[in-house]
Every structure is written in structure tokens, then in C-alpha cells.
Amino acid sequence: MGRNRRNQEPLTAYDIAKKRVEEKKKFYRHLSSYVVMSAFFYMINYLSSPGQWWFYWPMLGWGVGLAFHYVNIFGIPGLIEEMSPEWEEKQIQAELRRLEKRGMDISKPAPKEEKPLELKELEKRKKESWDDNELV
Structure with missing residues (x-):
């Protein structure tokens, strides 16, 4: 289970379910605004320049974003x-x-023993390159 970011308490199944429902609700709001704006752009296009159809270009871009939102919420x-x-x-x-x-x-192989790493270079860096008497 996850943890609540604010107070670091473990999230309950109810909390997780509630968060998922809220995310689904946001998606449905996004979908409804997409449908309304599609009709709005269509009407503007139809009334201003009926011979040149352009309304689908902004709707195509928005639709791609909506598709990503869907996949994020519901999966493929x-x-x-x-x-x-x-x-x-x-x-x-x-x-x-x-x-x-x-x-x-098909038996599982025995885990390999790990050898400790030799960190000679790190030990060299640990040595201080100053004298304590030089410090103020």
C-alpha cells in the first residue's frame, strides 16, 4: 500500500479507491469539456468559414491529450x-x-556469494591533505 504524503500514515484501501474515483471523475470532466468545445469549434468554423474546415486541428491535438489521460487512468x-x-x-x-x-x-540456482569491494582509491581520498595546525 502507499503512504499519505502529508502525514506519512499508510493509505487504506478506501483512500486508494477514493483517489481512483476522483481521478476518473477528472477524466470524465475532461471528456465532457472536449465534447462541448468540439461543438463550439465546429459552430465557429461553420459560421465563419464553411468552405475551409479547420476545427478538427485543435480537436485532434486535444484528442491526443485526452487519449493519454484515458490511458493514464484506465490503462490500455x-x-x-x-x-x-x-x-x-x-x-x-x-x-x-x-x-x-x-x-x-528448473531448480533455482544458489545465490552467488558477493565479494566485498576493494576501495583502495577511496581510502586514498580519505587522507586529509592539510595539517590541523594550518587551520585558523
């Missing part, structure tokens, strides 16, 4: 499941079963 349809940790674990298990059928050893 059909891809949400594929990006979850559960999906990834299922895929790993399926690959392990496939490799086991081929006769491969």
Missing part, C-alpha cells in the same frame, strides 16, 4: 492483465513447465 484495454505481477508469475511458471518438458533442470 486488454493490456492491463499483461502488465500485472500475477500475469508475469503465470508466464514464468508456464516457461518453467515448458523447459521441464524438454528435460532441463
Whole structure:
């Protein structure tokens, strides 16, 4: 779970759900303003220069922004499941079963022992290049 930024208390499921609903509400407001402004630009275009259609250019740019807003809130349809940790674990298990059928050893390798790093250069830098008597 996440944490509340103001007081660093853990967020409850209710808090997370409420935040998601607020984000969805913002998206629907954005969508409704897009629809209203599309009609507004269409009417301006129709009344001022009916032979030259330009209203779709600002709506195209705004539509791209709206599409990004949608993906940010709802995700890409059909891809949400594929990006979850559960999906990834299922895929790993399926690959392990496939490799086991081929006769491969699927036991997890033992973790490698890490050797401590030698930081001789850092030790050289630690040495002070001044004499304490020189300080005021």
C-alpha cells in the first residue's frame, strides 16, 4: 500500500479507491469539456468559414491529450492483465513447465556469494591533505 504524503500514515484501501474515483471523475470532466468545445469549434468554423474546415486541428491535438489521460487512468484495454505481477508469475511458471518438458533442470540456482569491494582509491581520498595546525 502507499503512504499519505502529508502525514506519512499508510493509505487504506478506501483512500486508494477514493483517489481512483476522483481521478476518473477528472477524466470524465475532461471528456465532457472536449465534447462541448468540439461543438463550439465546429459552430465557429461553420459560421465563419464553411468552405475551409479547420476545427478538427485543435480537436485532434486535444484528442491526443485526452487519449493519454484515458490511458493514464484506465490503462490500455486488454493490456492491463499483461502488465500485472500475477500475469508475469503465470508466464514464468508456464516457461518453467515448458523447459521441464524438454528435460532441463528448473531448480533455482544458489545465490552467488558477493565479494566485498576493494576501495583502495577511496581510502586514498580519505587522507586529509592539510595539517590541523594550518587551520585558523
